[in-house]
Amino acid sequence: MSTFVLLTITGLGLGAMYFLVASGLSLIYGLMGVLNFAHGAFLTVGAYAAWFAESKLTGISSVGLRFVVAALVGLAAGGVFAGLVELVLVRPLYLRHIEQVLVTVGLSLATVALVQGIWGSDSRTFATPGWFAGTTDLAGTHIPNDRWLDIGAALLVLGGMKAFLRYTRYGLVIRAGVENRAMVTALGIDVRRAFTLVFVIGGVAAALAGVLSGVYFTSITPGRGTSLLIFAFIVVVIGGLGSITGSAVASAVVGLSQQYVNYYSSGLGDLSVVLLLALVLLARPATLAGRTA
Amino acid sequence: MTRRVLRRLLPVAVLVVLAILPKLGFGLGALLPGTLSSPGTLQLLAVCLIFAGVALSYDLLFGFTGLLSFGHALYFAAGVYVSDVAITKWQWSFWQACLVTAAVGIVLPLVVGFISLRTSGIAFAMVTLAFAQAGAILVQKNPHSWTGGDEGLGYDYQQVPAAFVGVFNTRNLYWLALGYAVAVVLVVAWAVRSSPGHVWQAIRENERRVEVLGLPTRRYKLLAFVLASLLATAGGVVYMLTVNGADPSLTTPDFTLMLLVMVVLGGSGTLAGPVLGGALYWYADQRLIAVGGSHTIQSLPGVLRTPLSQPLFILGTLFVLAVFFLPRGLAGIGAGERPGLGGLRRLEASLRGARQGA
Numbered sequence: 001m002s003t004f005v006l007l008t009i010t011g012l013g014l015g016a017m018y019f020l021v022a023s024g025l026s027l028i029y030g031l032m033g034v035l036n037f038a039h040g041a042f043l044t045v046g047a048y049a050a051w052f053a054e055s056k057l058t059g060i061s062s063v064g065l066r067f068v069v070a071a072l073v074g075l076a077a078g079g080v081f082a083g084l085v086e087l088v089l090v091r092p093l094y095l096r097h098i099e100q101v102l103v104t105v106g107l108s109l110a111t112v113a114l115v116q117g118i119w120g121s122d123s124r125t126f127a128t129p130g131w132f133a134g135t136t137d138l139a140g141t142h143i144p145n146d147r148w149l150d151i152g153a154a155l156l157v158l159g160g161m162k163a164f165l166r167y168t169r170y171g172l173v174i175r176a177g178v179e180n181r182a183m184v185t186a187l188g189i190d191v192r193r194a195f196t197l198v199f200v201i202g203g204v205a206a207a208l209a210g211v212l213s214g215v216y217f218t219s220i221t222p223g224r225g226t227s228l229l230i231f232a233f234i235v236v237v238i239g240g241l242g243s244i245t246g247s248a249v250a251s252a253v254v255g256l257s258q259q260y261v262n263y264y265s266s267g268l269g270d271l272s273v274v275l276l277l278a279l280v281l282l283a284r285p286a287t288l289a290g291r292t293a
Numbered sequence: 294m295t296r297r298v299l300r301r302l303l304p305v306a307v308l309v310v311l312a313i314l315p316k317l318g319f320g321l322g323a324l325l326p327g328t329l330s331s332p333g334t335l336q337l338l339a340v341c342l343i344f345a346g347v348a349l350s351y352d353l354l355f356g357f358t359g360l361l362s363f364g365h366a367l368y369f370a371a372g373v374y375v376s377d378v379a380i381t382k383w384q385w386s387f388w389q390a391c392l393v394t395a396a397v398g399i400v401l402p403l404v405v406g407f408i409s410l411r412t413s414g415i416a417f418a419m420v421t422l423a424f425a426q427a428g429a430i431l432v433q434k435n436p437h438s439w440t441g442g443d444e445g446l447g448y449d450y451q452q453v454p455a456a457f458v459g460v461f462n463t464r465n466l467y468w469l470a471l472g473y474a475v476a477v478v479l480v481v482a483w484a485v486r487s488s489p490g491h492v493w494q495a496i497r498e499n500e501r502r503v504e505v506l507g508l509p510t511r512r513y514k515l516l517a518f519v520l521a522s523l524l525a526t527a528g529g530v531v532y533m534l535t536v537n538g539a540d541p542s543l544t545t546p547d548f549t550l551m552l553l554v555m556v557v558l559g560g561s562g563t564l565a566g567p568v569l570g571g572a573l574y575w576y577a578d579q580r581l582i583a584v585g586g587s588h589t590i591q592s593l594p595g596v597l598r599t600p601l602s603q604p605l606f607i608l609g610t611l612f613v614l615a616v617f618f619l620p621r622g623l624a625g626i627g628a629g630e631r632p633g634l635g636g637l638r639r640l641e642a643s644l645r646g647a648r649q650g651a
Contacts, residue, residue, distance in 0.1 A: 035415040089613065097415070098361065102557055102616045105550050110609030117603040230426050230546065233419040241416060267434060274427040278408050281420065 002141035007259045009138075013147035013216060015255025016154030020209035021232035022239070022247040023161060024202025030178040030242025031191075031198050033097050038085055038104040039206055039232070040225030041111035045081045046207020047220040048115055050074025051124050064129035071211045075204050082203020086196045094192075108226070116222040123219035132215055146215045153212060157205055158248050165244070170197060178242055234277050311471055314338070315464035326583070332463040337579055339463070339470035339535045341572040343528050346477035348555040348571030349564065350524035355553070356561035357485050358517040359497030361414070364405070364421030366548035367428040368522035370539075371397055372529020374432060377539040378439045380452035387453055391530060398526030399519060406518035410511050413500070422546055429544035440539070447538035457534050466535045473531045474568065477524050482564055484520060493517050497562075554612045560622025569623050578604050 021039060028036050054070035089107060093099045132149065135142035165171035176184045177191050184191050206225075213228065214220040231254060239250030254273050262269030315335055320328040327333045347369055354360045375397045379390035409420040435442035450458045456465050484490050492513045495503045503510050533539060542548065551574070559570020584590060585602035593601065600606050619625070 029415065033415070035418060092617070099616050099620065101361070101415070101418070102553070103613050105553060106609045106612035106616065108609075109547070109550060109554075110606045110613070113603040113605035113609060114600060117599040117606060226546065230422060234423050237412075237416055237419050237423075270430045271427055274423050274430075277420065277423050281408055281411050 002139060003263070005139045006141045006143060007263055008256065009143050009147045009151075011256035011259030012252060013150040013255070014258060015251040015253075016150040017209045017213055017216065017228060018231050018235045018255055019154045019248055019251035020157060020205045020212070021228055022235040022251055023157065023244055024198075024205045025232055026236045026239065026242055026244060026247045027161075027174070027198045028202050029236065031174055031181070032090075032100075032195055033095075034090060034100045034104070035097075036104050036199075036202070037101060037229070038107045038111070039202065040229035041108045042078050042082050042085075042203040042206035043210040043213070043225035043228060044112060044115055044220075044222060045210075046074040046078030046203075047210030047214050047224065048074075048119065048124075048222075049077030049207070050211045051126060051214065051220055054126055063127055064131075067126065067129055070126075071208075074211050075207045078207020078210065079200045079204040082206070083196055083200045085203075086199035090199070091192065091195070112222050112226065119222070121222060123221045124214075125219045126211075126214050128215055146212075150212050150216060153208060154248075154251075157208070158244070161201070161244055164201075170194060174198060231273065234273055238277060238280050308475065311342075312468070315467055324580075330464070332460045335463045335467040336535060337576070339467040340532070340579075341575045342467075342470040342474040343532050343535065344552075344555065344575045345568040345571035346474040347525050347528040348552055348559065348567040348574075349474075349477050349481055350521045350528065351552040352556045352561055352563075352567040353481055353484065353493075353521040353524070354517060355556055356563065356567070357481075357490070357497065358493040358514060359500075360514060360517065361418045362421040362518075363418045363546060363549050363553075364409075364423075364425030365521070365525055365552050366544060366546065367405070367425040368398065368402055368525040369529045369532070369548070370428060370432070370544040371401055372526035373533045373539045373543055374440055374446070374529075376530045377446050377448050377533050381446060381449040381538075382437075382439050384449070384452065390452075394526060394530055395523070398523045402519045402522030403515070406515045406522075410514050410518065422549070425544070425546060425549060429541070429546075432541050432544045440541075443541060445538060445540040448533060450537070453534065466531075470531055470535060473528060477528070478564060478568065480520075480524065489513055489516055554608065556622075558612060558615050558622055560624030563622075563624045566622045566624030573623075574608065578608060581607060 021043060024042075025036055025039050028034055028039075050070045050073060053073035054066055057066050057069060060066040060069065085104075085107065089103045090100050093103060128146075132144075132146045134145050136145055136148070137143075165175055173184065173189055173191065173194050174197070176189075177194055181191055209228065210220065210225065213224055217224070235247055235250045235254050238254065239246030239248070254276070257276060258269040258273055260269075261272040265272075315330050317329040320331075320334075325334045326337060329335075347365075351362075351365045354362050354365070372394055376390045376394045379385045379393055380387060385393070405421070405424045409417055409424065412420050432440045433442055440446060456462055457469065485494065492503065492508060492510075496510055496513060500510055503513075529543075532543075552571075555570040555574045556567045557570070558574060559568065560566025581604035585604065590598060590601050615622070
């Protein structure tokens with residue numbers, strides 16, 4: 001029982017990270033039809049910006065405060081980077097979807113190579129507040145505290161995105177754009193501003209995933225973004241392209257099944273996720289048609 | 294008239310030069326690691342030729358059928374690993390290993406293609422990527438210590454025909470690689486001119502329309518998928534012989550992305566483009582590593598040195614620039630302006646059709 005609880009919380013923690021990457025991907029795809037391969041690069045940039053900031057902020061003596069400030073720097077870096085990518089590289093190729101995918105592919109290769117060139121391919125570690133390394137007792141087992149952080153962050157982002165889409169004017173434009181972009185443009189609304197916005201939101205969420213992955217895996221590496229991105233793709237396909245809630249449910253399912261299968265079958269968790277994807281596609285190819293935010 | 298004769302003769306002339314290359318004793322200065330007949334140069338050129346063939350097999354999917362697959366690495370890696378494991382771990386004879394590899398090269402894409410072709414467009418890209426990742430994980434997990442995990446797996450040279458073993462025989466491997474590249478060019482040229490080939494190109498242009506005509510598009514796409522994968526698997530076997538074993542980096546998504554870059558840089562939807570792109574990309578990648586370590590680059594200030602010593606940074610940036618400024622690739626430079634859409638632009642139509650169908 002206690003193992004089961006531990007596996008569940010860990011699986012949800014992992015799923016939380018998938019969600020942070022997948023939500024942005026899904027939103028960008030839903031609105032713009034762009035498969036953003038550079039999303040992993042946003043994660044890497046955010047994580048390394050946070051790590052770099054933390055190593056420079058030696059003036060702040062409290063580890064907790066320093067981590068929070070560094071994390072905010074990382075989020076800002078991810079958002080700015082993503083916004084610039086949209087403005088400079090994606091926008092000129094408006095509606096040319098394959099070329100947009102190719103540009104993001106080239107960008108992700110170049111960014112990861114550059115980060116590797118500057119900081120090397122070895123893993124780097126954050127100094128994190130002591131509370132993260134501790135555990136909480138629940139149902140007779142010790143749960144690492146950073147799992148709660150991951151789950152909390154994902155829930156916060158889920159709630160925030162939902163509220164933003166539901167109650168703000170820009171959210172309305174985005175939802176309408178996902179539904180029928182041509183109609184929104186015909187009504188005289190500049191959808192392109194919403195494009196930049198979803199990239200920035202996606203970039204911040206990916207950077208958050210990057211910082212949290214630095215805590216979850218206890219280190220960051222240049223290739224982390226790409227490896228998380230692949231699972232995020234699986235999540236997006238299972239959850240339905242363009243659907244935030246679908247992504248949330250799918251990330252929980254993927255994270256949990258990965259943990260359970262890993263434990264009960266000696267390390268076949270990653271393969272089980274691909275099998276899950278195949279089963280979903282065979283049973284319900286219609287999932288992929290879902291295009292509501 | 295003379296132009297047409299020249300166009301016909303050019304490939305033959307290139308082939309003749311490539312075929313007698315190992316007999317030539319001179320070098321090309323810093324362009325190559327040694328003289329043309331040295332084993333180092335021949336191995337580099339052999340891998341260039343293999344990637345030329347594999348890139349063309351990928352173009353059969355991407356350029357000719359309009360299928361954006363992110364999982365082509367899986368079939369190439371299957372060729373490398375299945376043949377290597379069969380001769381090294383199971384101690385099968387080389388020809389038995391080739392047979393079982395060919396069987397895998399047909400059955401695997403048949404199954405994966407059957408499932409992933411239930412989706413189209415971007416979702417197809419993601420699903421093929423996921424399956425390729427499953428292959429990469431399997432190699433990492435190293436079941437029964439067959440694949441060697443991170444270490445890779447050197448082959449057992451006693452099981453391989455003697456003509457392909459040893460430094461002196463690098464020239465035979467070079468000719469084998471040349472034969473593979475030529476075979477892929479001939480097969481693809483024949484396939485795209487055949488009756489299914491016309492349907493593939495029609496699917497690329499407008500899948501809906503082909504469906505309305507009453508043709509089973511999924512079956513045609515599956516045929517293209519299996520043929521392209523089988524060609525890549527064959528390339529994997531040649532590669533395994535050329536580099537004396539298997540290496541897990543071939544299974545990663547980066548490898549598929551590399552094929553994509555090769556095809557787009559060369560010119561998608563053409564025969565010459567991917568061949569050119571594949572060979573030149575690999576050559577550039579390998580020589581940039583050598584140049585990046587050279588004294589000239591290392592003595593530059595850090596701001597310039599760091600990016601220039603990362604081949605993937607240079608190639609990735611070049612790729613982005615090519616998408617913007619050279620959408621028809623290298624093959625499109627000499628072709629002049631032809632009416633209608635070219636290269637990547639042409640592929641857009643098929644993807645948009647798929648999205649509307651979703």
